[in-house]
Amino acid sequence: MHVVIVGGGWAGLSAAVTLCSHGIRVTLCESAPQLGGRARGLRWHTHTVDNGQHLLIGAYRATLSLLDTIGLDHRQLFQRQRLSLHLIQHGQPAIGLHTLRLPAPLHLIGGLMMTQGLNWRERWAALRFCVQLRARPPADDCSVADLLLQHTQPAALTTRLWEPLCLATLNTPIHIASARLFRRVLLDAFTGHAGNSDLLLPRTDLGRLLPEPATNYIKQRGGTVRCGSRVTELSYGNNRISSVRLDDATTLECDQLILAVPPYACGRLLAPLPGCQGLVDQLQQFTYSPICTVYLQYPESVQLPTALAGSAGTLTQWIFDRRTSGQPGLMAVIISADGPHVSLDQDALATAVQHELARMFPTWPTPLDRLVIREKRATFLSAINITRIRPQAHTKLPNLWLAGDHVATSYPATLEGAVLSGRSAAQALLAAAS
Numbered sequence: 001m002h003v004v005i006v007g008g009g010w011a012g013l014s015a016a017v018t019l020c021s022h023g024i025r026v027t028l029c030e031s032a033p034q035l036g037g038r039a040r041g042l043r044w045h046t047h048t049v050d051n052g053q054h055l056l057i058g059a060y061r062a063t064l065s066l067l068d069t070i071g072l073d074h075r076q077l078f079q080r081q082r083l084s085l086h087l088i089q090h091g092q093p094a095i096g097l098h099t100l101r102l103p104a105p106l107h108l109i110g111g112l113m114m115t116q117g118l119n120w121r122e123r124w125a126a127l128r129f130c131v132q133l134r135a136r137p138p139a140d141d142c143s144v145a146d147l148l149l150q151h152t153q154p155a156a157l158t159t160r161l162w163e164p165l166c167l168a169t170l171n172t173p174i175h176i177a178s179a180r181l182f183r184r185v186l187l188d189a190f191t192g193h194a195g196n197s198d199l200l201l202p203r204t205d206l207g208r209l210l211p212e213p214a215t216n217y218i219k220q221r222g223g224t225v226r227c228g229s230r231v232t233e234l235s236y237g238n239n240r241i242s243s244v245r246l247d248d249a250t251t252l253e254c255d256q257l258i259l260a261v262p263p264y265a266c267g268r269l270l271a272p273l274p275g276c277q278g279l280v281d282q283l284q285q286f287t288y289s290p291i292c293t294v295y296l297q298y299p300e301s302v303q304l305p306t307a308l309a310g311s312a313g314t315l316t317q318w319i320f321d322r323r324t325s326g327q328p329g330l331m332a333v334i335i336s337a338d339g340p341h342v343s344l345d346q347d348a349l350a351t352a353v354q355h356e357l358a359r360m361f362p363t364w365p366t367p368l369d370r371l372v373i374r375e376k377r378a379t380f381l382s383a384i385n386i387t388r389i390r391p392q393a394h395t396k397l398p399n400l401w402l403a404g405d406h407v408a409t410s411y412p413a414t415l416e417g418a419v420l421s422g423r424s425a426a427q428a429l430l431a432a433a434s
């Protein structure tokens with residue numbers, strides 16, 4: 001059996017590795033010159049940075065298991081630390097939340113009760129919210145803002161804790177973000193094993209984390225990886241996909257096909273096929289949200305007091321110290337979703353962020369270099385009722401499967417969602433073919 005996988009992001013790689021581990025011959029086609037998709041490494045002068053700083057958590061079981069499958073030791077790949085959130089507001093420490101070294105849920109209860117920057121009423125409200133969320137899911141989906149109102153969360157708690165958490169996890173503002181998905185994310189991180197809420201900070205760039213070792217794994221098992229190969233057309237006959245056409249006019253025969261591309265690219269490939277109009281319409285309903293990363297290179301001695309810090313009331317939302325990835329002095333500043341930064345050009349945005357950091361850390365010198373990366377369609381927008389449009393892995397065609405972070409999993413657009421979807425598509429294909 002020959003399986004063609006279109007898309008070399010983490011979903012496509014996950015599908016390819018799963019199939020190779022079952023002795024299936026795969027060809028992976030990626031249109032970009034390198035693998036990784038929205039989680040890739042890129043060259044900047046002499047070093048490699050990421051297209052955007054990524055953070056994983058201990059609950060990302062499928063991702064950790066994928067790394068195990070290709071023979072990597074994730075204890076070496078990540079700096080793992082208990083959840084520790086430091087939020088700065090107007091240059092002053094606003095919130096300090098740390099989970100405790102206790103079994104779940106005591107690790108969170110204790111952490112919330114000791115949160116610095118919240119008064120007792122706010123601490124109690126946050127704890128009550130978590131308990132009630134666990135006990136009963138919202139009957140109908142609504143916005144996270146409405147959910148917080150229903151649970152009478154104080155306004156200061158919303159702005160300082162829930163709003164930054166919602167933006168960081170769903171990349172969607174609270175007034176339109178799906179309450180159901182937010183609940184799922186909180187439950188995944190905070191219930192079950194205490195380690196689920198641990199933060200996993202990559203010690204290397206994203207390219208070396210998965211795409212490079214996964215490519216070796218696939219090739220060692222007889223698979224083929226073709227970068228710079230855009231699939232332009234699917235050939236259809238007898239209710240099956242028989243081959244794919246590439247932009248260099250070559251044709252690849254296939255027994256099975258996995259489309260691991262974002263909804264807009266998937267819709268384009270499926271549109272000419274008979275019987276796929278319903279799915280194409282569904283894919284067209286996805287909307288997207290940007291993430292912008294501003295890298296500021298300071299002298300190597302410059303260090304954040306913690307590996308990451310949040311900031312409220314500024315363009316800057318999160319600052320990651322890339323010392324963790326072996327790049328001392330390099331700060332990655334993350335700005336999720338839409339906002340006033342979108343209308344600033346690269347230079348103006350880098351300058352604005354640089355001034356914000358100068359106010360937060362007055363002893364830091366001027367940065368030596370700056371880089372702005374904007375990912376316009378970083379994630380799908382996790383809006384109210386998003387689950388209604390997320391497609392399943394199987395389609396009406398018996399040899400066509402879908403993967404990608406947008407496919408129906410319990411996760412928002414994340415690495416874990418992408419990896420889970422790729423593994424599920426591969427497993428469904430194997431079950432159907434056996």
Ligand SMILES: Cc1cc2nc3c(=O)[nH]c(=O)nc-3n(C[C@H](O)[C@H](O)[C@H](O)COP(=O)(O)OP(=O)(O)OC[C@H]3O[C@@H](n4cnc5c(N)ncnc54)[C@H](O)[C@@H]3O)c2cc1C
Binds near residue numbers: 029292
């Ligand atoms: C800046 C940024 C920060 C993020 N931060 C986090 C984070 O901290 N934690 C987290 O878990 N997630 C984060 N995410 C989300 C995460 O990166 C994505 O959910 C995940 O990478 C999606 O993987 P995917 O394989 O589903 O899609 P993609 O990565 O988009 O892969 C699809 C691939 O298909 C290729 N392709 C498209 N059309 C064709 C074609 N016709 N032929 C061949 N190839 C094609 C594309 O080039 C692409 O490589 C972040 C994303 C961004 C952009």
